[in-house]
Amino acid sequence: MSATPEPTRRLTVTDIARLHADGTRIAMLTAYDFPTARLLDEAGIPLILVGDSLGEVMLGYDSTVRVTMAEMLHHTKAVVRGTERALIVGDMPFLTYATVDEALEHAGMFLQEGGAQAVKVEGGVRSAKIVEALVRSGIPVMGHIGWTPQAKHGMGGKVRVQGKSVEQARALLHDALAIQEAGAFSIVLELVPGQLAAAITERLRIPTIGIGAGAGCSGQVLVITDLLGLGSFVPRHARPYAHLREEILEAATKYAADVAAGTFPGPEETVRMDDIVLEEALGRGHLDRPADVVAGGIPLDRDL
Numbered sequence: 403m404s405a406t407p408e409p410t411r412r413l414t415v416t417d418i419a420r421l422h423a424d425g426t427r428i429a430m431l432t433a434y435d436f437p438t439a440r441l442l443d444e445a446g447i448p449l450i451l452v453g454d455s456l457g458e459v460m461l462g463y464d465s466t467v468r469v470t471m472a473e474m475l476h477h478t479k480a481v482v483r484g485t486e487r488a489l490i491v492g493d494m495p496f497l498t499y500a501t502v503d504e505a506l507e508h509a510g511m512f513l514q515e516g517g518a519q520a521v522k523v524e525g526g527v528r529s530a531k532i533v534e535a536l537v538r539s540g541i542p543v544m545g546h547i548g549w550t551p552q553a554k555h556g557m558g559g560k561v562r563v564q565g566k567s568v569e570q571a572r573a574l575l576h577d578a579l580a581i582q583e584a585g586a587f588s589i590v591l592e593l594v595p596g597q598l599a600a601a602i603t604e605r606l607r608i609p610t611i612g613i614g615a616g617a618g619c620s621g622q623v624l625v626i627t628d629l630l631g632l633g634s635f636v637p638r639h640a641r642p643y644a645h646l647r648e649e650i651l652e653a654a655t656k657y658a659a660d661v662a663a664g665t666f667p668g669p670e671e672t673v674r675m676d677d678i679v680l681e682e683a684l685g686r687g688h689l690d691r692p693a694d695v696v697a698g699g700i701p702l703d704r705d706l
């Protein structure tokens with residue numbers, strides 16, 4: 403007798419904690435649209451982040467700072483519609499969580515309107531009160547420390563590995579602990595030296611999700627366009643598992659050549675109709691007399 407398969411259900415932060423407790427390394431990816439989210443869900447990716455990297459990789463902005471709440475919600479809804487199992491994390495855009503009231507309002511929108519199950523907030527000690535208020539209101543939060551793109555103007559503007567000096571390393575450890583104690587269910591470590599990320603991971607109960615932070619984290623996250631090789635360059639920390647940029651370029655070039663040569667569409671991509679019916683429609687059928695051409699046939703422009 404075969405067991406009835408369990409219906410697919412959405413993962414929760416408790417499932418993520420269980421995966422972590424079991425020693426499973428957690429794979430997170432970003433997604434911004436329905437078809438990609440559907441494929442990632444099918445691939446079994448447990449955590450999908452609708453990152454504000456959306457701004458740079460999908461919308462063509464020069465920085466994540468430009469991304470609005472409306473844009474994030476639009477894309478979060480598409481990702482939620484495309485998934486049944488993955489836990490969806492909505493990335494709180496720049497300045498939407500400057501105060502507790504603003505944070506509650508906007509995080510609430512991610513869950514209520516967007517359909518996400520959690521939000522991500524950048525910042526360590528400076529964001530701990532916000533994280534605490536969100537968690538106390540029942541909103542699961544993922545933290546994000548190290549290189550935090552929304553604060554780039556305050557961090558010298560250039561993307562840089564964080565935590566290389568004694569003071570910076572200590573500050574990052576404090577940040578991580580503050581976010582954990584505020585109740586976050588996990589924390590992204592972005593562009594942190596591998597040994598420091600491993601040391602932070604060892605000291606936390608919650609899983610760390612690394613990006614450019616080495617293999618010592620509890621899990622990893624990649625921006626989907628880096629994973630798929632869709633961007634014009636690959637960041638040092640990323641590994642392209644596909645080369646879609648070349649594939650798309652090749653496909654579009656071949657298509658344009660086939661259209662120009664008249665070889666697309668071919669017979670197999672074309673629907674045919676009964677030739678006799680067409681002859682009749684054009685007024686050239688055996689039943690057509692000259693009067694019928696005007697009554698039922700379709701005259702050519704030049705005959706009008």
Ligand code: KIV
Nearest residue numbers: 432453454455590623
């Ligand atoms: O916006 C994003 O994609 C992110 C990840 C890089 C963690 O914040």
